[in-house]
Amino acid sequence: MTTILDGKKLSAKMTDELTQKVAMLDEKPHLAVILVGENPASELYVGLKKKTAEKIGIKSTVIKYPQNTDEKTVLDKINELNNDKNVHAILVQLPLPGQISEKKVIQAISPQKDADGITPENIGKISIGVEPYAYPCTPKGILSLLDEYNINIEGKHAVVIGRSNIVGKPLAQMLLNRNATVTICHSHTKNLTDIIKSADVLISAVGKNKLIKKEMIKSNSVIIDVGTSKVGNRVVGDVDFDNLFELVSYITPSPGGVGPMTIASLMENTYNLFKLSRNG
Numbered sequence: 287m288t289t290i291l292d293g294k295k296l297s298a299k300m301t302d303e304l305t306q307k308v309a310m311l312d313e314k315p316h317l318a319v320i321l322v323g324e325n326p327a328s329e330l331y332v333g334l335k336k337k338t339a340e341k342i343g344i345k346s347t348v349i350k351y352p353q354n355t356d357e358k359t360v361l362d363k364i365n366e367l368n369n370d371k372n373v374h375a376i377l378v379q380l381p382l383p384g385q386i387s388e389k390k391v392i393q394a395i396s397p398q399k400d401a402d403g404i405t406p407e408n409i410g411k412i413s414i415g416v417e418p419y420a421y422p423c424t425p426k427g428i429l430s431l432l433d434e435y436n437i438n439i440e441g442k443h444a445v446v447i448g449r450s451n452i453v454g455k456p457l458a459q460m461l462l463n464r465n466a467t468v469t470i471c472h473s474h475t476k477n478l479t480d481i482i483k484s485a486d487v488l489i490s491a492v493g494k495n496k497l498i499k500k501e502m503i504k505s506n507s508v509i510i511d512v513g514t515s516k517v518g519n520r521v522v523g524d525v526d527f528d529n530l531f532e533l534v535s536y537i538t539p540s541p542g543g544v545g546p547m548t549i550a551s552l553m554e555n556t557y558n559l560f561k562l563s564r565n566g
């Protein structure tokens with residue numbers, strides 16, 4: 287029997303809980319989002335984040351810049367937000383236009399206001415097994431989903447496909463911290479099918495429709511589909527869901543799996559960073 291890992295349902299539960307907690311506060315947490323350019327996917331994601339924040343009672347401010355904005359403008363704004371006591375969490379929507387260094391931008395965000403949990407200090411803390419100010423949203427959402435369904439990954443072979451700084455690498459580290467045996471695959475990996483075949487838990491974060499096919503996977507494995515790409519107007523995942531569904535024990539749908547969990551995790555991070563600003 288295959289169980290669907292219902293990210294939509296769990297994220298709704300998480301946001302309901304947050305709504306209750308935020309209602310008890312005498313000041314509202316404030317998330318500032320920087321969006322540069324007119325990338326339709328980024329605009330969609332920022333819109334969803336803002337809508338969810340408003341529903342919970344979190345204040346959100348979106349700072350929009352045109353595509354040709356220079357790096358200094360963005361770095362200066364981050365510096366201003368870092369020093370603004372009324373802003374508790376900062377998110378820069380990625381990707382950024384080519385003239386702006388993502389690495390410099392990420393390093394400019396204060397770790398105590400790092401809504402996405404991707405600054406060097408937070409990532410470094412995760413690497414040495416210390417609690418960060420915030421965990422990266424997508425990996426955090428994935429682990430929350432595994433926890434909700436009581437999926438124990440200790441000693442299991444977890445294969446992560448994709449090695450980005452926001453998903454693949456931190457996720458691999460977080461799985462390792464939970465005693466999984468972790469393999470990271472990427473575009474240069476030679477024997478991808480053989481590695482996937484031995485995965486008890488497979489997480490695909492690539493963005494290629496039907497990259498993961500029925501004949502590649504191990505029976506009764508757990509499949510987490512992070513990737514998104516477009517087929518016509520439809521947003522699809524990396525996994526050939528319909529054809530391999532019967533074979534696996536747990537699987538995320540796409541949409542309705544990792545996406546809503548990422549947004550709910552961002553809201554949790556914003557709430558936690560607000561609390562940190564009050565207690566720290």
Ligand code: NAD
Binds near residue numbers: 448452454475
């Ligand atoms: P990215 O887009 O920066 O990089 C893609 C990764 O895939 C790279 O590490 C690359 O080496 C690897 N890759 C490319 N082709 C491959 C192949 N044929 N075989 C194996 N690996 C290959 O990474 P990202 O920012 O982590 O995003 C990955 C995907 O996840 C994208 O589709 C993105 O839209 C999606 N995403 C979804 C959510 C969500 O909430 N659902 C959140 C973040 C990212």
